[in-house]
Amino acid sequence: MERIGIDRLPDFSDEIASMVRERSSWAYQARLFDVPQSLSPSPSGSDECQAVPVSFREIVSEIQDTSYLTHGIFYYPAKFIPHVPYYCVRHFCSEGEWVIDPFAGSGTVGLEAVLARRNAILIDINPLLKHIAELKINFRQVDVDQATLFKRIQAMLGSSDEFEPAWSNLEYWYPPEILAVLKRYWGWFHKNSSDVYAQMIACSLLRASRRFSWAEHKAPKLFRSRMKLRDIEQLLQTDWQATLNEFIWERAVDVLHRVRSLAHLTHRHSCRAIAIAGVDSASVDLTDLPEVGLLVTSPPYMQAQEYIRTFKLDLFWLGYSEETVKRIAQLEIPYRKAPQQFHSPTYSQIYEQVERPDLKDLMNAYFYYTTRALQNAATKLKAGGSMCVFVGNPKIDGIEIPTWRIIAEHFETLGFQMYGVYEDAIKNRQLFRGRRNKNPEGMPSEFLLVMRREG
Numbered sequence: 001m002e003r004i005g006i007d008r009l010p011d012f013s014d015e016i017a018s019m020v021r022e023r024s025s026w027a028y029q030a031r032l033f034d035v036p037q038s039l040s041p042s043p044s045g046s047d048e049c050q051a052v053p054v055s056f057r058e059i060v061s062e063i064q065d066t067s068y069l070t071h072g073i074f075y076y077p078a079k080f081i082p083h084v085p086y087y088c089v090r091h092f093c094s095e096g097e098w099v100i101d102p103f104a105g106s107g108t109v110g111l112e113a114v115l116a117r118r119n120a121i122l123i124d125i126n127p128l129l130k131h132i133a134e135l136k137i138n139f140r141q142v143d144v145d146q147a148t149l150f151k152r153i154q155a156m157l158g159s160s161d162e163f164e165p166a167w168s169n170l171e172y173w174y175p176p177e178i179l180a181v182l183k184r185y186w187g188w189f190h191k192n193s194s195d196v197y198a199q200m201i202a203c204s205l206l207r208a209s210r211r212f213s214w215a216e217h218k219a220p221k222l223f224r225s226r227m228k229l230r231d232i233e234q235l236l237q238t239d240w241q242a243t244l245n246e247f248i249w250e251r252a253v254d255v256l257h258r259v260r261s262l263a264h265l266t267h268r269h270s271c272r273a274i275a276i277a278g279v280d281s282a283s284v285d286l287t288d289l290p291e292v293g294l295l296v297t298s299p300p301y302m303q304a305q306e307y308i309r310t311f312k313l314d315l316f317w318l319g320y321s322e323e324t325v326k327r328i329a330q331l332e333i334p335y336r337k338a339p340q341q342f343h344s345p346t347y348s349q350i351y352e353q354v355e356r357p358d359l360k361d362l363m364n365a366y367f368y369y370t371t372r373a374l375q376n377a378a379t380k381l382k383a384g385g386s387m388c389v390f391v392g393n394p395k396i397d398g399i400e401i402p403t404w405r406i407i408a409e410h411f412e413t414l415g416f417q418m419y420g421v422y423e424d425a426i427k428n429r430q431l432f433r434g435r436r437n438k439n440p441e442g443m444p445s446e447f448l449l450v451m452r453r454e455g
C-alpha cells in the first residue's frame with residue numbers, strides 16, 4: 001500500500017477533538033437560547049426613515065465566534081454574520097413557525113432558525129446548498145464516532161475507484177500526481193455518498209481539493225496565483241500525500257465534532273430546513289411550500305464576483321456537468337439582463353446620474369431581479385409577517401446607492417410597511433476580491449431593513 005501518513009493521525013485528532021468540544025460545549029451553547037434585546041420600530045415611512053446605528057455583535061453578545069457549531073464546516077464568501085439571523089429569527093417570528101431565505105448561500109439562516117426551534121425554507125442558485133444543508137442544519141445523529149470516521153478514511157485512502165469530473169478544464173488546476181489521488185478519493189465518495197461519514201469526509205475533501213490545487217485558496221475568487229504555483233511546486237518536493245491525508249483527517253474530525261454537537265443540541269427538535277438549491281429565486285415555483293412568519297436574507301452584492309464561478313471546482317467534484325454550471329451561472333444576480341426597467345423614486349433619481357451604460361444595466365438587473373426574488377419569497381409570508389433584508393450601500397460610478405431605501409420604496413407599493421432600518425458597522429466580512437481588499441465596494445456598514453406585510 002502507498003505511503004499514507006495515517007499512523008500519526010490519532011494523536012492529532014485528540015487535540016482537535018478537545019478544542020472543538022470546548023468550543024461547542026453544552027454550557028457554551030446553552031447561552032444561545034437567551035432572548036436578545038429589542039430594536040425599536042421607526043414611526044415613519046421610507047421617505048423619512050433614518051437608519052439607526054446598532055451593533056449586532058453587541059446586541060447578540062451570546063455569539064462570540066461567527067463560526068460556532070456547524071457554521072464553521074463550510075466555507076462561503078460574504079456569509080451572514082450569524083448574529084443577524086439569530087436576532088431576526090428570535091425577535092420577528094415564533095417557535096414552530098417557518099422562515100424563508102431566498103438567497104440562502106451556505107444556510108446560515110437555516111441553522112439559526114433550527115437552533116431557535118423554527119423551520120426554514122432555503123433557496124439558492126448555488127447547488128452547493130443541497131450538499132451543505134443536511135450536515136450543517138438537519139443532522140440529528142448523536143452516536144457518530146471518531147473510530148468509524150477513521151475506518152472510513154482508511155477505506156478511502158486505499159480505494160481504487162476513480163471519479164472523473166465532467167470538466168474539460170480540470171488539468172489547468174492540478175498537477176497530474178495530485179489530480180490522480182483526488183480522483184480516487186472522490187471516486188470513493190461517489191460510491192458511498194449516502195453514508196453520513198462520507199458526507200463529513202466530502203466536506204473536508206472540498207477544502208482539500210482547493211487547497212491542494214493551483215487555485216488561490218486565500219481569496220474567494222477562483223484563479224491561479226503565482227504564489228500558489230510556487231507553493232505547490234515546493235509541496236511536491238515533500239511527502240505531500242501524507243500532508244494531504246492529514247489535512248483531510250484534521251478537517252473531517254472537526255466536522256464530526258461540530259455535527260455531533262449540533263445533534264446533541266437539536267435531537268429533540270422536530271424542526272428542520274428544506275433546501276431548494278440550483279434554482280433561480282426570482283422564478284422558482286413555491287406553491288406547495290408552507291406559509292412563513294418571516295423572510296430573512298442577505299442578497300448578493302451588486303458588483304461582487306460570481307458565486308457559481310467561485311465554486312466551480314467544488315461543483316465539478318460533486319458531479320455537476322459543465323452544461324449545468326453554465327446554465328445556472330447565467331441566472332445569477334446581477335449578471336443577466338433585465339427584460340424591463342425597474343422603478344422607484346430614489347432608484348430613478350440615481351439611475352439618471354449614472355453615466356456608464358454598462359453600469360446602468362447592472363443596476364437595473366440588480367434591482368429588477370433582487371426585488372423579484374424577494375417578492376416571490378414574500379408570497380409565502382403570512383399577513384403581519386416580517387421581512388428582514390441585510391444589504392450594503394455600494395458605489396456605482398462614484399455614486400452611493402441606498403439599496404435599503406430602494407427596496408423599501410418598492411415594497412411599500414406592494415402593501416408592506418416600514419418597521420425600521422438599522423445600520424451595522426462591517427467588522428470583517430470576507431467578500432470577493434482577495435485579502436488586501438476585504439471590502440471592495442468601500443462600504444463601512446450594512447443595513448438591516450425590516451418591513452411588515454400588512455395584516
Ligand SMILES: C[S@@+](CC[C@H](N)C(=O)[O-])C[C@H]1O[C@@H](n2cnc3c(N)ncnc32)[C@H](O)[C@@H]1O
Pocket residue numbers: 076077078079080081102103104105106107108109123124125126279280281282297298299300301307308331332333334373
Ligand atoms: C450574500 S450571499 C448569501 C450568503 C448567505 N446569507 C450565507 O450566510 O451563507 C448571496 C447569495 O445569492 C445567491 N444568488 C445569486 N443569484 C441568485 C438567484 N438568481 N437565485 C437564487 N440565489 C441567487 C448566490 O448564490 C449567493 O449564495
